[in-house]
Amino acid sequence: MSSRLGGRSPTLIILCSLWVLVVGGLAVLRPNSISTGTMTTVLQFATILALVALGQGLVVLCGGAGIDLSVGGAVSLVAVIAMLLTKTGVPGLLLPVVCCLSGLGLGLFNGWLVAKLRILPLIVTLATFYVYSGLALALTGGAAQSGVPAFLIPWGRGDLLGVPLPFLTLAIPAFLAAAIVLGATSWGRWVYAMGFNEESARLVGIPVDRSRLIVYALSGLCAGAASLISLAWLGSGRPNIGQNLELTSLTAVMLGGVSIFGGRGGIGGVFAAVLLLVTLQTFLLQLNVNSIWQVGIVGALLIGVLLVDRLSVTRR
Amino acid sequence: MMRAIPSLNGRELTLAGALLAALLIFFAASPYFATADNLATVVRNCVELLLVGLGMTLLLAMGAIDISVGMAMGLAAIVVGRLLAADMNPALVAISGPIVGGLLGLFTATIVVIGRIPAIVGTLGLLGFYRAAIFLSLGGEWLSGLPTRLTTMLSASAGGVPVSVIVILAAYLVVWLAIRRTPYGPHLLAIGNDEERARLSGVAVTRVRFATFVISGLLCGLAATFYVSTYRNVEMTIGSSLALDAIAAVVLGGTSVLGGRCSLIGTVLGVVLLRVLQNGLLLIGVPSLWQTVVTGALLLVILAAEVASGRFSLQSLRWRTY
């Protein structure tokens, strides 16, 4: 198992080449869009997806048919919970804490069902997807909840030398932390081992269930952080903010070279995939291509990258 | 699980019980629930999900999955709609649905089986691909107010039973016979249990996998025909929640996502229970936004109840092809 960060796997090479092609194409077709402003836009829109994809990536890596279909619903519900609590008097200063704790709680619920009750992640997270996204809409009647504390907005919309603050202060540290944990700690090695071959992992004494519980909780935490960013950025809590995130984050994780069976791939690839996806979207939007093409191209891209991966890597 | 005498297993019994309980509760809580009109409405709402769910049951039993079924239904619906608008013979229009669906199933199978891409990821990619295809084929418009010839043909009744019910019963019967009386069933479940072992035992894995995807496609196409005939409208967002709803209904019914277990009755019970809940809740005044919450909660309750009662067999999580 060589690549913690997805080092020299063909997927990373493909992603980087595609990214270069996209940026190159943009430079040729619309030269004035190569600017700091565009970079800020790309990073701004990549932040939420990046965090959610990180959580999804960890879940898929730890194996056991790991998948988290509830991430989008969790982001929406956390936003709603946070705003509703703020309305009932919880001090605005605690909003970040509320978001992270709610996310953690939602993720723990998933983890408990998966790890302790041994129910399949696909089923568990499908059910919690329905519950979380439905609750977000039902509790608010669809109305956006305003009242985000004023101190958060400059952070949500600000940037430092063109890099959006949330990206700089949340997304990058999160990925770095995850990379270090996965690459340099024994717990990280356990996660890979569990994904690679669960039976052996158990036999060796790795606490598979407990680790899985933690991973799902972390995915919830990432969703909570993403929700916080959405609140700070938009200035209100939208009950459908997480719409489609589950499928987009899964696409990013797959594009990033993580194996759906777990145990293979790295979050560096996930990071690169997120950036590629958003850059591609920006590329198409700058050329005013109908946004339906994004959906189609990304779908075809996913299949294409996987076909290429199939041809160049021997299966275990 | 091959049983010589058809009897309901644990999950199916639980669902049947839940369905009965729901029917009784709604009957007591609302005077309008048990009317012929209302029950006919519920049945009509079940049609597409029953058909797509049947295909999904086979896929899940085989250890695969297809999250692009809603989009496949959409593409087939576009063809059906256009042919209908072009004044073609309603019978021909009706079978064009399954034909297009079958072709799409073939395409999906090629990507997943020949490309050796895990089904969940392959169909995730196809979801986007088909969705773009839907938009581009519609040209960004809708097909609205389609002619009623197809509707008249398909909403007729033969001996008091609506055509749709007959078609669904026939579909389930055919699939049931295929599973019970032909090698297809055991091969399907063998692949779901352990693909490598199945292959080594001589099961024509590729052929069975192809066949299952094509069957699922055919059923989606059939669902498309009914969709167009019932709603006479093909919009861009068609089928958007169908895949997840189908998976939820099938899982509710006891078919295992890991493969190796297949319950047609369970799927029917799951679909009907879901639709009865949606209908009943609205009748007793629960706002429509709570319906998804109830669906999810139901799934969780049934799963948790089974674990608690010890009936949930701890299957080995050794992972195979999706």
Added chain:
Amino acid sequence: MLKSLKLVLAAATMLGAASGAAFAADKNTVAFVPQIVGIPYFNAMEAGGKRAAAALGVGFIYSGPVDTNPVDQLQIVQNLIDQGVGAVSVSVLDASSLAPVVADAKKKGVKIFTSDSDAPDSGRAFYVAQATDEGLGFTIIDEMVKRVGDHAKIGIVSGEATASNLNAWIGFMQKRVKDKYPNVTLLAPQFAGGTAQRAAQIAADLMAANPDIKGILAVASTTCPGVAQAIETAGKIGSVVGAGYCSPNTARSYLKSKALGFTVLWDPEELGYLTVWAGKQLIDGKALSATNTVQGLNHPVTYDAKTGVLLLGEPAVFTAENVDKFNF
């Protein structure tokens, strides 16, 4: 093998993108971002916008999200701002849809205004309105009561619960009933999302839950076919009157079959035209006066500087009699 595959992949990406590429976007361009692409209503606005662009000599960009996701819409708006388009109009999904980008737009000299759906406190230049929200809510209730009497029970099937313009119209419907028709029972709105199947399912369940229901209002043009079809399928033509904010083309067959009694709308093509015209005024730095004659529209449009609303006109009522005169 791998290398050529990569090239093919890349070429495919480029081809797909380049086939739709527009080299537009300089300062003399107006852009319109709908709530979602691929529905007849916004297609009509696009057509009107194109017509105005041709007549007035400006560039026109029409770009929208493929589902009602606020972040997707925001991404499109941000990219238009980055392109340096002269004026961007948005049919906002919610007031907060614009908040993050307004400051950036101002910095880059891009004018932002809303059209079809408003975000009043966002700092937008003005709002191009098809009719007042109040007018829309009141008219549909008045027309319905005309047909079902003022002691009737009326249901509401809306699309997305998160669309603020739809909720505004529902709010005015409820207000009208409270003020003027106290004996009318207006049921709480139910939300069907964007498919005909869900709209039909919910409308049918509403009719089952309330057998004495006399009318159903389809708020959101996506729910129109579903609601009308449900009335037809249930055999309730004549006993239940359907109505909604539906385009004539979608409603035509149902108006003729009497499943729909009437629809209330405006001409979205004209709204699109007016949107581009208003954008041009912004680009040229011309202020709007209280009454404006718009070249290409056959009636003047009023502007209320206090609320910043440029009003297209009154809502129009379509019935089986006049529906054939229109094609959108």
